[in-house]
Amino acid sequence: MSSKMYDRAFLTGCDSNTEWMLPWFLDNYHKHNDTPIVLADFGMSKFRLAAIKNQKRVSAILDLTSTSEQGWFKKPLSMLKCPSKYTCWLDTDCEILGNISSVFDKVEPQKLAMVCDRPWTKRSGQTWYNSGVVAFKDNPKILEKWVEAVRKNPVRGDQETLHQLLETPLDQMIYITELPNKYNWLRVQIQNDKQDSKDKLVMHWTGKKGKDKIKGMIDG
Numbered sequence: 001m002s003s004k005m006y007d008r009a010f011l012t013g014c015d016s017n018t019e020w021m022l023p024w025f026l027d028n029y030h031k032h033n034d035t036p037i038v039l040a041d042f043g044m045s046k047f048r049l050a051a052i053k054n055q056k057r058v059s060a061i062l063d064l065t066s067t068s069e070q071g072w073f074k075k076p077l078s079m080l081k082c083p084s085k086y087t088c089w090l091d092t093d094c095e096i097l098g099n100i101s102s103v104f105d106k107v108e109p110q111k112l113a114m115v116c117d118r119p120w121t122k123r124s125g126q127t128w129y130n131s132g133v134v135a136f137k138d139n140p141k142i143l144e145k146w147v148e149a150v151r152k153n154p155v156r157g158d159q160e161t162l163h164q165l166l167e168t169p170l171d172q173m174i175y176i177t178e179l180p181n182k183y184n185w186l187r188v189q190i191q192n193d194k195q196d197s198k199d200k201l202v203m204h205w206t207g208k209k210g211k212d213k214i215k216g217m218i219d220g
Helices: 019-032 046-055 071-081 101-106 118-124 141-152 158-165 169-175 187-191 207-219
Strands: 006-014 037-041 060-063 084-090 094-096 112-116 129-137 176-179 202-204
Touching: 006 019, 006 060, 006 071, 019 037, 019 046, 019 094, 019 207, 037 071, 046 060, 071 084, 071 129, 071 141, 071 158, 084 101, 101 129, 101 176, 118 187, 129 158, 129 176, 129 202, 141 158, 169 176, 187 207
Parallel strands: 006 037, 006 084, 037 060, 112 176
Antiparallel strands: 084 129, 094 202, 112 129
């Protein structure tokens, strides 16, 4: 696989527990997008990794199997190591519904561009940002802090660890650029809050109910 420095690239990653979604994810991605996509190997099976390489469905592969982080805690590190100037992480449970290259136009220096997690913000009384879609330029300081935090002081998940770093509204203003909701429409918005949009570009099938939905789409 190429090790060149891409100007713009999307990034995803998975391990042996979540790799079953990868072909579905890539099918949807390639229907609408031709921007290079990088795959972070968090511990995939040899069979699945070989198939992805043989089919040439990704532009590069990052081997993160030997890092100390586990599971989704490898995600911030993969962002830091992605060989691109402009990068956008996408969770593999995101259904790509259109051309999402415009997300790179929303990026600001030294900030992470993310969608507000509206359902969790409403329920918690605090502003949260969903880490299923994260766009940025180069290696902003907040990304380096995120990588350090998941190594030294991780909480329940990568999103929760980032939220812990953004302690105040001022921190959020300094380090986060809020993306339009269409770049990361959450399952809970549709199934619980009855909110939908015909303009959404990414449908994020979170949680067990979301994975059941994806299985249904894969099985036809």
